[in-house]
Amino acid sequence: MSLRVDDLDNENVAYFKHCAEHSFHLQQCGDCKLRRYPPTTACPWCMSREAGWVPVEGKGAVHSYTEVHHAIQPAFREYTPYLILLVDLDTQKGEPTADEALRVVGNLVTPDGKLAPPELVRTVGIGTRVRMVFSDVSPGLSLPQWTIDESAAQPDKPWRYPQE
Amino acid sequence: MPLPTDTDVSTPKHLRDKYAIVGVGETPYTRGSGMTTRALGTWAVRNAVLDAGLTAADVDGMLSYQSGDSTFAPFIAGDLGMRLNFYMDVFGGGSSTEALMGMAMGVIEAGLCRTVVIFRAMNGYSQVRIGGTGARSAAPVSGDTLHSRAYGWQSAGQMFSFTFMRHMYDYGTTPAQVAAVRATHSAHASNNPKAYYKQRVTVEDVLASRIICKPLHLLDCCVETDNATAIIVTSAERAKDLRHPRALIRAVAGRVCKPRADMHYQAGPISTVAGRYAREILWPNAGVGPQDVDVTGSYDAFTFTTMLQLEDYGFCKKGEGGGYVSDGTIRLGGRRPNNTSGGHLCEGYTHGMNMVIENVRQLRHDVDDSCPVGPDGRRRHTYDYSEGGCRQVKSCEVTANLGWANPGTGSAMVMRRD
Numbered sequence: 001m002s003l004r005v006d007d008l009d010n011e012n013v014a015y016f017k018h019c020a021e022h023s024f025h026l027q028q029c030g031d032c033k034l035r036r037y038p039p040t041t042a043c044p045w046c047m048s049r050e051a052g053w054v055p056v057e058g059k060g061a062v063h064s065y066t067e068v069h070h071a072i073q074p075a076f077r078e079y080t081p082y083l084i085l086l087v088d089l090d091t092q093k094g095e096p097t098a099d100e101a102l103r104v105v106g107n108l109v110t111p112d113g114k115l116a117p118p119e120l121v122r123t124v125g126i127g128t129r130v131r132m133v134f135s136d137v138s139p140g141l142s143l144p145q146w147t148i149d150e151s152a153a154q155p156d157k158p159w160r161y162p163q164e
Numbered sequence: 165m166p167l168p169t170d171t172d173v174s175t176p177k178h179l180r181d182k183y184a185i186v187g188v189g190e191t192p193y194t195r196g197s198g199m200t201t202r203a204l205g206t207w208a209v210r211n212a213v214l215d216a217g218l219t220a221a222d223v224d225g226m227l228s229y230q231s232g233d234s235t236f237a238p239f240i241a242g243d244l245g246m247r248l249n250f251y252m253d254v255f256g257g258g259s260s261t262e263a264l265m266g267m268a269m270g271v272i273e274a275g276l277c278r279t280v281v282i283f284r285a286m287n288g289y290s291q292v293r294i295g296g297t298g299a300r301s302a303a304p305v306s307g308d309t310l311h312s313r314a315y316g317w318q319s320a321g322q323m324f325s326f327t328f329m330r331h332m333y334d335y336g337t338t339p340a341q342v343a344a345v346r347a348t349h350s351a352h353a354s355n356n357p358k359a360y361y362k363q364r365v366t367v368e369d370v371l372a373s374r375i376i377c378k379p380l381h382l383l384d385c386c387v388e389t390d391n392a393t394a395i396i397v398t399s400a401e402r403a404k405d406l407r408h409p410r411a412l413i414r415a416v417a418g419r420v421c422k423p424r425a426d427m428h429y430q431a432g433p434i435s436t437v438a439g440r441y442a443r444e445i446l447w448p449n450a451g452v453g454p455q456d457v458d459v460t461g462s463y464d465a466f467t468f469t470t471m472l473q474l475e476d477y478g479f480c481k482k483g484e485g486g487g488y489v490s491d492g493t494i495r496l497g498g499r500r501p502n503n504t505s506g507g508h509l510c511e512g513y514t515h516g517m518n519m520v521i522e523n524v525r526q527l528r529h530d531v532d533d534s535c536p537v538g539p540d541g542r543r544r545h546t547y548d549y550s551e552g553g554c555r556q557v558k559s560c561e562v563t564a565n566l567g568w569a570n571p572g573t574g575s576a577m578v579m580r581r582d
Contacts (some may be wrong), residue, residue, distance in 0.1 A: 001303045001313055009307055016310070034505065038311040064434065066325035068316060069377040072295060073382070074302070078315040081378075086318045086326050086434075099433050107315050126333050143314055161378045163339050163371060 001075040003141055011039035014053060018143065019142045022134040024058045028143060037094055037102050045096060056102070059134025059149065060089040062158070063103055067121060072107040079115040083108035085146050087130055106146040109135060123156035124148065173444045175417075180451060183269045184403040184410040185579065187281075187396035188521040193360045193512025195289040197390035200333045201326040202235040204528055205285030206243045208392035211339025212281060213244075216396050217407035223396070224249040225271055225280035227264045229515075230258030233292035234285050249277040258463045259438075259567030260284075261395075261516040262575035263375035263418035278398060284517045285392035294513070295319040295469060299430070309520050327571050328379055328468040331435040334483065337471070339379055341486030343370035345467035345502075346509055348495050355507025355534045355555040360387050361453050364551070384467045386508035392515040395524070410582040411527045414562075415449035415573040417442045438574025439476030439566060446564075450578035454479045455505070457578070458560045460500060463568035464507040470494075473566040474502065477576065479510070496549040496557065502554050504531065516567050520577070522528030522564035527581040531556040 005012050009029040011027070015038075018025040026035045029043040030050025042049060050120075064086045085108055088101035108124055113135035116124075124130075129152035134142040139163045170462070182224040189211025191197070191204050205228075213223060223246050226237040230253065237251040250271050254260070261282070268280040288294060305313045317323065317406065331337050347367050353359035365383060403410045421441040447453050452475065462470040475485030488494070494502035505511045505522040512518060525531045535554040537545040546553050560581065567575040 001302075001314075003310065004304055005310065005352075007305050012307060012310060037306060064326040064330040066317075066322055066329060067375075068322060069374070069378070070376040071316060072318045072322070073313065073316045081375075082316060084315050084322065094369045097432075105311055105315055105317060126329070137314075143310075159333050161332070161339075 001073055004136060005090060011041060012149045014022070016040045016141060017145060018053065019134060024056055024132055024144055025053040026056045034096060035102060056089065056091050058089075058144065059152075060087045060093075060104070060130060062086070062124065062126050062128045062130060063088045063101065064126060065124070067161070075128050076092060081118060081121055082115050083121050083148040085124075085130065087146055091142055104144065106132070106144055109133060109145040109147050112148050116164055127155040128158040165391075173448070175449050177449065177451070179269060179411045180414055180449070181272065181580070182400055183397055184400045184415045185395055185413065185524050186398055186403045186406045186410065187212040187218065188394070188409065188524050189213070189215050190358075190514070190518065190521060192394045193358060193387060193391045194436065195360070197287055197290065200232065200235070201233055201285040201287055201291070201392070202239050202243070204287070204390070204392035205235050205240045205283050205394075208285065208394040209240055209281055209283050210244055212394035212396050215407075215432060216234065218279070218396070220244050220246045223279050224282050224347050225268065225277035227267055227280060227282045227468065228253045229260035229264060229284060231255060231257055231287070232249055233287065240283065248331070250280075257569035258465060258516040259418065259573050259575035261520050261570040262416055262565055262567045262577040265397065265413060265577050266416040266418055272399060274399070275323070278340040278402065282395045282396055282397065283392060283394040286320060286515060287390040288513050288515075289388045289390050294496060295321070295388070296392045319377075321385055322377050324394065324466060324469065325377050325380060327434055327472065328466075330433070331468070331472065332379065334433065334435045335486070339488035340367050342467045342471055343367045343381070345464065345470045345491035346370045348489070348537070349464060349503050349506050349509045351549075352496055352504050352555060353449050353510035354551050355549065355553055356505050356511055357534055358563045359506045359511040360389050361497050361506070380466060386416065386465050386513050386523070387510060389512035390515050393514045393521055395517065395520060402504065408528050411524045411579045413582055414451065414578040414580055415446055416575070416577045417445035418450065418573075420573050428513055434571070436482070437472050437476050437571040438568070439473045439576070442574035442576050443477045446576045446578065452562055452578060454564070457500060457562050457564045459504060459523055459557050459563045460494070460502045461523045462502055462507065462562065463516055463563040463566060464503055464509045469568050470502065473568060477564070477566055496555055497547070501557055504557060520565050526557055526560045527563060527579055529556060529560065529581075
């Protein structure tokens with residue numbers, strides 16, 4: 001799997017420049033002040049062209065997930081089953097409406113950024129508290145990923161798909 | 165920027181019943197067509213023209229959609245000797261069929277042409293697979309896809325699973341309820357000689373099939389096939405002189421339903437999809453409601469996409485879709501059968517078009533190709549819907565087709581029998 005950020009993709013170039021430094025930044029609208037993900041050239045809430053980059057804390061809870069057993073990407077085949085998580089950041093949760101959140105994708109990984117082994121995959125579900133870590137995937141390119149937040153209070157039993 | 169719920173959804177009603185579908189055509193649903201998408205498209209368009217009782221000279225408009233495969237309208241028009249006054253090929257997914265119905269009505273209404281054919285041609289099994297396998301899986305990952313494919317989040321099933329998983333969490337929907345969609349559609353397909361999968365399966369079969377990506381089992385996923393389909397639209401006035409009872413178009417809707425048409429953002433809960441917003445245009449425009457519909461045609465790329473659409477278009481209350489698809493309502497013989505041909509799950513996959521074709525045939529009351537043959541050699545309608553029985557729905561007067569591309573875009577169409 002070859003990953004690349006195109007030169008003219010200014011928003012993603014800026015996003016991944018921060019990621020390469022293992023620092024999570026999101027665009028913040030210059031007008032309505034709402035942050036957004038993934039990077040774009042316009043504010044989806046107010047159409048403003050103005051935006052700046054602000055540091056955002058990489059902490060949140062799993063909003064939904066899928067557990068992939070049949071990998072499409074050859075690079076993932078040796079890691080099945082792997083988890084893909086949609087995480088509600090604590091930052092800006094419930095804005096601009098009660099149903100909204102900054103939802104950031106990532107895989108479940110170990111604290112050192114490796115795709116989680118099956119025994120770890122089986123412990124995570126909706127509600128699990130996670131924190132961001134970075135996986136260095138190629139020179140100059142790091143992907144934000146999610147690992148279980150050891151310091152957070154976890155739900156008694158995160159919601160898991162019922163048929164195991 | 166206003167959210168979709170804030171936009172003006174009042175639409176002109178003067179198009180109601182002004183246009184009709186007068187011809188439908190398809191090629192066999194196979195795995196390994198042995199021909200190009202251009203050839204497939206040519207035969208589907210030809211079959212639709214003949215079905216309508218028209219000639220090449222009568223068709224002066226052509227629309228199509230694709231995502232990475234297929235062919236282009238001018239090639240097919242040339243091969244069939246058509247001189248088009250208007251054509252357009254667009255990038256599109258599963259909600260394109262109904263959206264292009266609206267476009268066909270628009271170009272006829274504008275006087276750009278009189279009769280428009282819409283087609284979709286795809287070697288969806290032997291060449292470009294929607295699931296992203298083969299050449300697509302090796303394509304470089306950049307731009308927006310750095311926030312999806314780079315995480316092994318690529319196929320339609322993987323993309324949509326978040327919505328399904330959250331629906332279970334929010335409403336207590338069970339895998340068995342959703343699996344009932346496959347069992348039901350497989351029963352329908354067993355009465356459809358054209359169907360690629362004619363074998364009936366049970367809920368237990370679905371749940372016992374291997375997991376592809378939780379919560380989707382193999383049998384929760386549709387059958388990828390090679391095929392082409394075509395549909396001919398003209399004015400209701402002109403349709404009077406043609407061969408079949410008119411399938412009059414009551415309403416079409418096509419709506420983008422979120423600030424961003426991706427899987428991350430929503431205006432509303434992620435277990436609610438575009439039908440919730442498209443219905444605000446569809447039903448007032450059609451002048452009928454879900455309760456008036458006799459047959460539904462859902463975009464059953466997966467079992468749960470059927471459940472979500474039926475729920476969000478208002479055929480049951482939000483959160484009760486699991487019960488609605490498993491309580492017998494959507495079976496042949498039930499109150500409102502869904503995908504009477506077997507749909508994408510069993511008949512074949514043409515990116516949304518084959519369920520429209522089935523509903524046109526239901527409205528014509530001629531879905532008799534599997535009814536038992538009597539002693540006089542004629543087909544006998546039995547309506548018992550057992551294996552080898554008919555699949556024509558009694559007194560089918562109103563149908564609804566529900567398109568799906570991703571949870572953020574939705575298109576739908578309501579038709580009625582003349």
